[in-house]
Each structure stands twice: as C-alpha cells, then as structure tokens.
Amino acid sequence: MPLSHRRTLTHHLIEERRRFPQASGALNGLLLDIAVACKAIARVVSFGELGDQITVAPMTSKASGFVAQPTNSRTLSSLSQDIFLRINEWNGHTAGMVSQALPYPIQLSAEQPRGKYLLVFNALEGSTSNDLNVAVGSLFSILRAPPDLAEHPRETSVSDFLQPGTQQVAAGYALYGPATMLVLSAGNGVSGFTLNHNLGEFVLTHPQIKVPERTQEFAINSANSRFWEPPVKRYVDECLAGKSGPRGKDFNMRWIASMAAEAHRILMHGGVFLEPRNTRDPKKPGPRRLLSEANPIGYLIEQAGGRASTGRSGVLNMAPNDLHESVGLVFGSREEVERIEQYHRQPLQPDQGLQLFTERSLFRD
Numbered sequence: 001m002p003l004s005h006r007r008t009l010t011h012h013l014i015e016e017r018r019r020f021p022q023a024s025g026a027l028n029g030l031l032l033d034i035a036v037a038c039k040a041i042a043r044v045v046s047f048g049e050l051g052d053q054i055t056v057a058p059m060t061s062k063a064s065g066f067v068a069q070p071t072n073s074r075t076l077s078s079l080s081q082d083i084f085l086r087i088n089e090w091n092g093h094t095a096g097m098v099s100q101a102l103p104y105p106i107q108l109s110a111e112q113p114r115g116k117y118l119l120v121f122n123a124l125e126g127s128t129s130n131d132l133n134v135a136v137g138s139l140f141s142i143l144r145a146p147p148d149l150a151e152h153p154r155e156t157s158v159s160d161f162l163q164p165g166t167q168q169v170a171a172g173y174a175l176y177g178p179a180t181m182l183v184l185s186a187g188n189g190v191s192g193f194t195l196n197h198n199l200g201e202f203v204l205t206h207p208q209i210k211v212p213e214r215t216q217e218f219a220i221n222s223a224n225s226r227f228w229e230p231p232v233k234r235y236v237d238e239c240l241a242g243k244s245g246p247r248g249k250d251f252n253m254r255w256i257a258s259m260a261a262e263a264h265r266i267l268m269h270g271g272v273f274l275e276p277r278n279t280r281d282p283k284k285p286g287p288r289r290l291l292s293e294a295n296p297i298g299y300l301i302e303q304a305g306g307r308a309s310t311g312r313s314g315v316l317n318m319a320p321n322d323l324h325e326s327v328g329l330v331f332g333s334r335e336e337v338e339r340i341e342q343y344h345r346q347p348l349q350p351d352q353g354l355q356l357f358t359e360r361s362l363f364r365d
Contacts, residue, residue, distance in 0.1 A: 006203040006204055006205065007203065007204040008199070008201045008202065008203050008204070009031075009032065009035055009182065009193050009201065009202040009203070009204070010032065010201070011204075012191065012193075012204050013028040013031060013032065014028070016028075016186060016188060019188075026092075026093050026115055026116060026117065027093075027117065027142070027169060027170060027186065029091060029092075029093050030088070030091065030093035030094065030115070030117055030119070030142065030170075031142075031170060031172075031184065031186070033087050033088055033091045033093065034084075034087075034088070034119075034140055034172075035182055035193075035202055036087055037083050037084045037087040037088065037138075038138055038174035038180070038182055039180070039195060039200070039202075040083045040087070041080045041083055041084070041123065041124065041138055041174070041176070042174070042176050042180040042195060044076060044079050044080060044083070045076060045080075045124070045136060045176045046176075076124060077101070077123065077124045078101075080123035080124035080138065081099055081101055081123040081124070083123070084099070084121055084123045084138070085097065085099070085106065088119060089106075089108060089112060090112055090113070091113075091115070092112075092113035092114070092115050093115035093116075093117055094108070094114075094115045094117050094118065094119050095108070095114045095115055095116065095117065095118060095145040095149050095153070095156060095160075096108065096118055096119075096145070096149075096155075096156030096160065096161075097118070097119045097120070097121070098118070098119070098120045098121070098161055098291065098292070098323055099121060099122070099123065099292075100120075100121070100122040100123075100125075100289055100292040100293070100324070101122075101123070103323075103324070104158070104323070105155075105156045105157070105158065105160070105161065105323070107155045107156065114149075114153045115145070116144060116145050117142050117143065117144060117145060117169070118142070118143040118144070118145050118156065118160060118161055119140065119141075119142055120140065120141040120142075120143065120161065120291050120292050120295075120296075121138065121139060121140040121141070121292065122138065122139040122140075122289075122292045122293060123138055124136060124137075124138060125137050125138065125139050125173075125258065125259050125260055125293070126257065126258030126259065126260065126261065134256070134258065134261070135175055135176060135177035135256070135258055135260070135261040135264075136175075136176050136258055136260070136261075137173050137174055137175045137176060137258060137259065137260025137261065137264075138173060138174040138176075138260070139172075139173045139259065139260060139292060139293060139296050139297065140171065140172055140173070140296060141165075141168055141170075141171045141291065141292065141295050141296040141299070142168060142169050142170040142171065143161065143163050143167055143168060143169065144167070144169055145160065146160055158322075158323055161291065161320075161323060162319070162320040162321065162322075162323075163320070164316060164317055164318055164319050164320070165290075165294070165295035165298055165299055165315060165316030165317070165318070166316045166317060168295060168296070168299050168316075169186065169187065170184060170185065170186040170187070171184065171185060171295065171296035171297075171299040171300055172184030172185065172296065172300065173259075173260040173263060173264075173296065173297070173300070174260070175260045175261060175264050177261070179194050179195065180194070180195035181193065181194050181195070181205075181206075181264070182195070182202050183206075183209070183263075183264065183267065183300065184300075185299060185300055185303040185304075187303070188303075189208050189209070189303055189304070190208070190209040190210075190267065190300050190303045190304040191204060191206065191207055191208065191209065192204075192205055192206030192207075192209055192267075193205060193206075194206075206268075209267050209268075209304050210304050210305050211266060211267060211270060211301060211304045211305050211306035211332065211333055211334070212269070212270030212333060213270075213305070213333060213334060213335060214270070214333060214335055215269075215270040215271045215272060215332065215333045215335075215336060216249055216250060216251050216252060217251060217252045217253075217254060217269070217270065217271035217272075218236070218239055218251055218252075218253055218254070218271060218272045218273075218274065218332075218336070219253070219254040219255050219256070219262055219265075219266075219271060219272070219273045219274065220232075220236060220253070220255065220273075220274040220275070221255055221257070221275070222236075222253070222255075224278055224280070227278035227279045227280040228276070228278055228279075229276065229277065229278065229279065229344075231311070231340065231343035231344045231346075232274065232276050232278075232311070232340070232343075234343055235274075235339065235340050235343055236274075239251035239253070240253075254271070259288070259293055259297060263297045263300065263301065263331070266301070266306070266331070266332045266333075267300070267301070267304055270332070270333050271332050271333060271336075272330065272331070272332035272333055272336040272337060272340070273329070273330065273331050273332050274311070274329075274330050274340070275287050275288055275328065275329050275330075276310075276311040276328040276329070276330055277310070277311060277327075277328035278328075284326060285310075285325075285326060285327055285328060286310065286326050286327040286328030286329060287326060287328070287329075288326060288327055288328070288329040289324055289325070289326055289327075290315070290318060290320050290325045290326065290327045291320055291323060291324070291325070292324075293329070294308070294315050294327050294329045295315070295316065297329075297331060298314075298315045298316050298329075298331060299316065301331045301332065302316065305334065306331060306332055306333055306334050306337070307331065307332070307333075307334040307337040307338060308329070308330075308331040308337070309329075309330045309331065309337050309340070309341055310327050310328045310329065310330070311328045311329075311330045311340055311341065311344055312328075312341060312344045312345075313341065315327060315329060315331075
C-alpha cells in the first residue's frame with residue numbers, strides 16, 4: 001500500500017520538535033516508545049481470552065509489590081502492564097515509573113540508563129469489561145523528574161511523583177476498539193492517530209481536536225443515584241426534564257464505564273462525564289485515581305478547550321498527597337462542567353425539587 005498524504009506519529013513529533021530547537025528529543029523518544037507499547041497491547045487485546053497465550057518476557061525493573069506470574073496464568077491486564085514496563089525501562093528517557101496496579105514506584109536497576117521524565121500509567125483501563133468485547137484503553141501521564149534526580153541518579157520516591165496535573169508535559173490514551181487510536185497532547189493541543197496495520201504505524205487522522213462548547217449529552221452511572229450529592233441530583237434532574245424543564249432542551253444519557261472510551265466520545269462529539277464524589281463512603285473523595293486517570297484525561301480535555309473538575313474546582317490544580325489518591329471527576333464541554341461547579345457553590349433551594357430521585361424516583365428499585 002503506498003504512503004498516503006497523512007503524517008505518521010514520528011513525522012508529527014518531528015514537526016512539533018522543530019518549534020523548540022533547544023529540545024533534546026527525549027520526550028519524542030518516550031512518546032514513540034509508549035506508542036510501541038500501545039501497538040503491542042492492541043495485539044494482545046485483539047486476541048481476547050486467547051491473549052494469555054502470548055509470551056512477554058519478564059521485566060527487569062524493581063517493582064515493589066509486583067509478583068511475576070507464569071505466562072500461562074497472566075491476565076490481559078498483567079500482560080499489558082509487563083509490555084508497558086518492558087518497553088519503557090531501557091529507553092533512557094525515564095527516571096522512574098508508576099503503574100496504577102502497583103503500590104509503589106517502579107525502580108530502574110542500577111545498570112539501566114536514566115532520563116529526565118517520570119511516567120505514570122494505567123496499562124489496561126476498563127479491563128474488567130474484556131469479556132464483553134467492548135473498547136478498553138491505556139492511559140499515560142508524563143512528568144518532569146526533579147532536577148536532582150536527573151543530575152544524581154537515585155531511586156525514585158513517592159514524593160517525586162506528587163505533582164499537580166498542571167505540571168504534566170504530555171499525556172494521552174490509547175483506545176482499543178474497532179480501530180486502535182492514540183490520542184495525545186504535549187501542550188500544543190490534542191491530536192488523534194489511528195493505527196494503520198499495513199504500515200505498522202500510527203497516522204494522524206484527527207488533528208487539533210476540540211471539545212464542542214455545547215452539548216445535549218451526559219454520562220453518569222444512574223445505579224449510584226441514591227448516593228449522589230444534591231448538586232449532582234439537581235443537574236441530572238434538569239437534563240432529564242428535557243424541553244419542558246429549566247434547560248429547555250432534550251438530553252441523551254450515555255454510560256460506557258471505560259475512561260478512555262468516555263473521554264474519546266466527549267472529544268469527538270462533546271458531552272459531559274460525571275463520576276463525582278458521593279455519599280456511599282463519605283471519607284472517600286471520589287472513585288477515580290488522580291495521578292493515573294484524572295490528570296491525563298483532564299490534561300487532554302483542557303488542551304482541547306473543555307474543562308476537567310472534581311465537580312467543585314479544577315482537577316489539574318490539585319496537589320496530590322498519595323500515589324493512588326482518588327478524586328471525583330467531571331469533565332467535558334466547558335459550559336456544562338462550569339454549571340455543575342456553580343451548583344456545588346449554591347445552596348439548594350426548596351423549589352429545586354429533585355422529583356426524579358425522591359421516594360417516587362425514576363430509578364427506584
């Protein structure tokens with residue numbers, strides 16, 4: 001098949017780097033290695049339940065809390081994690097890594113070259129739905145390593161990774177669906193690439209993605225309605241009230257339950273995604289991991305002109321306190337997210353009703 005007019009990911013990154021003549025190219029190298037990992041994971045996922053028969057060499061990095069499994073007993077999730085680690089441990093671009101599936105940072109062995117970036121990833125998000133043959137994905141976030149770590153190599157500590165989302169230098173996701181896509185940003189907007197299997201390369205198919213400013217679609221898990229806080233109930237009630245309600249228009253409700261797929265739908269068609277803090281566990285601030293889920297998705301959404309929030313304030317401004325700290329997450333079309341934040345700031349008025357979620361609830365058991 002002849003080359004098309006479309007740029008490959010490599011070509012795109014080279015063009016972007018030319019905007020910064022002083023750049024070393026290390027970030028490009030890391031992004032290309034992540035792309036290789038995503039291509040390998042796409043192959044594993046495409047085998048479905050047969051994926052556990054694919055051989056992946058064990059990693060050599062020191063991952064505290066990681067217990068290697070025999071090849072024939074690995075899940076697709078553990079295989080995907082091994083792929084991410086294997087491909088990124090020897091590239092010389094990272095100083096350390098964090099996997100959502102492991103409790104502590106992954107340490108590079110002494111003989112491995114060190115780089116100036118930290119990599120946080122969720123190798124196969126949504127993997128609990130693998131048996132349903134629906135779209136799943138990989139999420140990643142890239143941070144700068146502290147200067148002392150680059151100058152005097154040492155083992156990474158938890159505190160090295162506790163940076164707010166505004167400090168990300170790049171982030172993205174791969175989506176494994178009917179087509180495999182890689183969507184990323186390095187601080188200059190959001191671009192989407194589709195895997196061309198004939199070339200074995202990601203090619204640019206969606207340049208400068210923008211979240212539509214207005215929407216008539218929202219995504220939330222209505223099974224949790226009894227645990228929603230009043231501002232969230234108010235927002236959903238108003239959407240469900242349709243044209244006769246205060247919003248004056250009909251809304252559609254969606255729910256995919258895969259973070260990469262939810263983000264992709266909103267980037268392509270607009271909408272708002274809500275997985276907010278709820279009262280099921282009052283001590284838990286939310287259901288999504290800040291570093292490995294909320295930050296990379298929030299970075300992409302805001303680079304595309306949308307907004308990412310805890311429901312109360314911008315999620316990217318949060319200073320993490322723990323590697324696996326969880327938060328509520330609301331993201332999508334800016335106008336809708338800001339409305340939800342406004343409802344959290346306003347006291348609930350008696351005439352706001354919440355009829356759909358009272359004793360005569362639309363979702364009553």
